[in-house]
Amino acid sequence: MDVIERELMIRPGSKIIDIGCGFGDSSVYLANKYEDLSVVSIDKWFDQEAVINGGHGRIIPIKDDASDALKKLEKDHFDYAICMNSYFLMHDASFNLNQIMKHLRPGGKLCIASECFRLEVHSKRIVDLLDVELGWNPWKDCFSKYHSPVWWMREFSSLLEGGYRIETCGELDIGVDLFDAFIDNMEQSVGPCVKKSGAVMPRKNFMQLRNELKNEDNVLTMMMASIIRTT
Secondary structure (H helix, E strand, O other): OHHHHHHHOOOOOOEEEEEOOOOOHHHHHHHHHOOOOEEEEEEOOOOHHHHHHHOOOOEEEEEOOHHHHHOOOOOOOEEEEEEEOOHHHHOEOOEOHHHHHOOEEEEEEEEEEEEEEOOOOOOHHHHHHHOOOOOOOHHHHOHHHOOOHHHHHHHHHHHOOOOEEEEEEEEOOOHHHHHHHHHHOHHHHOOHHHHHHOOOOOHHHHHHHHHHHHHOOOOEEEEEEEEEEOO
């Protein structure tokens, strides 16, 4: 969250969309830290009442898919949009960052922070390691969508409509440390509803994946992209 705050330089009184916010922790944090901030939180997982109470009435939670939730919001209205550790799961032929950008005012900024591979994965050995059934499929449902910062830069550049500018898109300097900390503290990092759903890869599998990636001169890390609406 600190990285996103530094990138956005949030002003008091701003209006923010928090897309794919999980259990709403980021929304609650922002609503409590910044004076007169209003946040619209979008996700399918959270307890709406808990998010409202945690944000002292400054959060409007919408429990829905991002694409459907955004249709309910005013265009040209928000100062910032953030998407932490979730955009890669939503990005497909029917939903991309253009649907988010149109809700920002001119000068507004979208910040995406996400897990990624440093390099694109082409190794069959790594794919086979992840293409297993655990009640879900880690490769098909998650890791195949990670990609690399270079891939995302090309994707964003090809998709963006006029009036938007990519300011940054790359691996964070502390990206590997952040991802390693997530793995090492997975029990604390993953919420109870996600654990109950079974959509968590065992830590030992992560360790095996980390070793296999090292053999390929690759690594799991974190990236950030920021896109500004210019007109």
